Amino acid sequence: MMDFESLYQRYARRLQGFFFRQLGGDRQAAADATHDTFLRAFEARDRFRNDGNEAAWLFTIAYNLLRNRYRRQANEAEFLRTLDREPTETATIEVSLDQKTLREALKTVLDGLPPPLRLLFSLHYEEELTVPQVSEIMQIPEGTVKSRLHKTMTIIRKQLKEYEDK
Numbered sequence: 001m002m003d004f005e006s007l008y009q010r011y012a013r014r015l016q017g018f019f020f021r022q023l024g025g026d027r028q029a030a031a032d033a034t035h036d037t038f039l040r041a042f043e044a045r046d047r048f049r050n051d052g053n054e055a056a057w058l059f060t061i062a063y064n065l066l067r068n069r070y071r072r073q074a075n076e077a078e079f080l081r082t083l084d085r086e087p088t089e090t091a092t093i094e095v096s097l098d099q100k101t102l103r104e105a106l107k108t109v110l111d112g113l114p115p116p117l118r119l120l121f122s123l124h125y126e127e128e129l130t131v132p133q134v135s136e137i138m139q140i141p142e143g144t145v146k147s148r149l150h151k152t153m154t155i156i157r158k159q160l161k162e163y164e165d166k
Contacts, residue, residue, distance in 0.1 A: 004045070008038060011058050014127070018059070021122055022066055024111065037062045059129060060137040063119060070115040109159040117152045124149060 015037055019030035040061050041048075048057060110118055123134045124145075131149075135142040 004042060007054060011055065015058060015062055018062060018122060018127060021126065022119060033065055036065055056129065056133045056136060059123060059127065063137045066119060105160060109156050113152065113155065117148065120148050121152050
C-alpha cells in the first residue's frame with residue numbers, strides 16, 4: 001500500500017505543469033486533469049506494481065486521460081496523416097536567439113504540433129522520461145517512439161528555420 005499524501009506532494013505540481021502545457025495554458029483544465037489523474041491512481045492503487053517507478057505509472061494515467069480527450073476532439077486522424085508525410089529537410093540548424101525569444105518561438109511551434117506529437121515531446125524532453133518509459137506510457141514500441149521523436153524534432157527545426165542565424 002502506498003502513501004497517497006506523499007505521492008501527491010511529490011508529483012502534483014509536476015503533473016499540473018504537464019497538463020498546463022498540453023491543455024494550452026488552461027490552469028483550471030490542468031488542475032481538473034491533475035485531480036482526475038490522482039483519482040484514477042487511487043482507484044487503481046491495488047494494481048500498482050511497487051517497483052519504484054511511480055512517475056511512469058502516474059504519467060501513463062495522465063497520458064491516457066489526454067489521449068481520451070484528444071480522441072474525443074478527433075485530432076487523432078490529423079496525427080496519422082502527419083506521420084505519413086516525410087519532412088523535406090532534416091538539416092541541423094543553429095538557432096541564435098535569446099532564451100526568452102527561443103522559448104516563445106518553441107512554444108508557438110509546440111502548440112501547432114498535433115497533440116500526440118506534443119505529448120511525446122513533452123514526456124521525453126520536458127518531463128525527462130526515458131524512451132522505454134515513454135514507450136510504456138504511450139503503449140507503442142520503443143522504435144516508434146524514437147522515429148516519432150525524430151520526426152517531431154525535424155518539424156520543430158523546420159518551423160524554427162526562420163530564426164536561423166544567417
